[in-house]
Amino acid sequence: MERIDVLKTYKIFIGGKFPRTESGRYFHVKNDTGELLANMCLSSRKDFRNAVVAARKVQKSWESASALNKGQVLYRIAEMLEGRKSQFMDELMMSGSSKIAAKKEVEQSIDRLIYYAGWSDKFQQIFSSVNPVASSHFNFSVPQAMGVVSVIAPNKFSLLGLVSVVAPVIVGGNTCIVLSSEENPMVSISFAEVLNTSDVPHGVVNILTGKRKELISHFASHKDVNAIIYCGHNNKELNEIEKLSVENLKRVKIYKRKNWGDQKNQSPYFIERSQEIKTIWHPTEV
């Protein structure tokens, strides 16, 4: 008798758990030929708010984990992803990538995680300074995580784009809530499974699937979110984000990049964008 495949239910990722959206709604994801690939969760404002709570709850402890530890966690994500390379390639190919492109995207995603794992205990050495003030003080400036960051992930490069934006945010001690690619959201939930088996503390990364149109205003307006990263080119969306972010002076970072495969789209400046600078004065006269 022919064996019947078991199909995967794609849910969302909040606080280390995989709940269904509280809204109970879904949207179809289809391939180029119109074939149904999956019913994805159409996340709601309530899902987002729950994710912010989860992200806030763990933020301080994640930030205070040693840089070495954060680096090892990111490295672990890369290890896990490497082990599931073929699964991710399959998923990317289902939604239209060629085999070569899929392989390249997964490999670049792994390498990018390693790249940012390496920065975990180095970016501070690039962006800090000792300031030779004129008075008898020891004065220095160091980066510190902004806190909770909401992320509108790129629509294209559904895996590599997500990794390229999320890795520098979390390696700097932030936690985040990500709205995955709307066009190809499946891979983001599979990536959540990787995160969940990689020693990433629950709530550090939360991933929602759904419609930008519905969720952007919440991502931008929530008072307990410190910064928002927007990947895309839609000026209407951008204007909305910029306006709504003013309320709590949320930091707005915009990535208009199209080709996340380009090596130029990785640098310590991606980390620096979700860091504040803190300056400390201390007397040196006895």
Add this chain to the structure above:
Amino acid sequence: MSKLNLSKTWNYAAATESTNHILLKEKYDLFINGEFVKSNSKKYFDTINPATDEVIAKISEANKKDIDLAVKSAKIAFRRWSKLKAKERGKYIFRIARMIQERAKEFAVIESMDGGKPIRESRDVDIPLAANHFFYYAGWADKLEYAFPNKTPKPLGVAGQIIPWNFPLLMAAWKIAPAIACGNTVVLKPAETTSLTALKLAEIIQESGLPKGVVNIVTGAGNTGAEIVNHPDIDKIAFTGSTNVGKLIQKSISGTKKKSTLELGGKGANIIFEDAAIDQAVEGIVNAIFFNQGHVCCAGSRLFVQESVANIVIEKLKDRMSSLIVGNPLDKNTDIGAINSKEQLATINKYIKIGQEEGGEIYQSKCSISKKGNWCPPTLFLNVSQSHTIVQEEIFGPVLAIQTFRTIDEVIEKANNTPFGLSAGVWTEKGSKIFKLTQELNAGVVWANTYNKFDPTSPFGGFKESGFGREGGLHGLKAYLKFE
């Protein structure tokens, strides 16, 4: 002060680390061009457990011809290694870091057997730090242009690296990791009394798939080291060891194009102010001088205590010393293990004798010491001054020289009055005093309210006759790069 004494009723039960899980060969050959090969000298020497006098294994002695082969293999490997994509170079080094982590326990046990250090230290300090060092520098491989803006960093070529016996694997990591991350290839020689963990590291390097010849590990004593230093195809010498040998190396490479970094001896000043947290400071004094049996180049071997608290500090220190457990390095209760070698024990005993002859007042904690092996109880000297030999010279053992001071300017003057400049410690609850001292002390590392702390991200190295160049951190990269 009445003291609670439980030693008669409560003794620590032995908590000995098992050795049945370690893999050791009877004989170790040289690791050249990715293979273990027999030395042309055909000679082997014993590596001895300093706690039991037992022979653990036989180690090959590399001669001139062997060094020539090792350097040639490194030189050939350099062509491809230096051109390999930097991120791929990094991945190999990450692998090495992970494999050390996986085998950490085995390494810790071997390190304690071969070198005599307490298992607690090899388990919690040496081995994890060595793995972290590889992890840290692996990450730098593809990021060098950020470390040196407006420069184009290039590797130097073949690095000859000679390391000491006090932190065998850790020193190998400090040397190899930054060198290969920057695209160099290396010929490393461990110290003759502690070759084992370096050779175990060679096994890991082999298993990691690192291209052949990128790391070569050759064993032997001073003569072998001299062959590395004098080989014409060596581009850089990195040496950690005594100031005397450091100066000899510097002399023999003068007039050549060889670059060098030297991490040499020290006579660290550990300064306790009257406003320090006294109990914490006493713990700090113990850690500063008795960590790793005092076989630490940055040990706080000169203690300066402010006069007003000198009596109480010394009393508490003697109490604390009497509770230190000297014994089996593999016992998890042990605080102070075996002295690394008979030669080193003789050196320490020579200095203890000189200290007494010159009028110092000695105090040693009473502890029962095994007849086999090399042991030295924790020792301190009172009534010594700046002119005493044991205050001036590096002993490299568990021997502390104590002086007192009255003013901050006096102690700065005294602390800096030495040809060395590796490390110093400051103990006070007053922040401004810490920063005043850290600015005035001429030392490469200054610890405030702590001592003997190491981290891959933190540069380490000396001023003055403690050597030059830094290891660790962003600054540690510079030792292995040139800027065209």
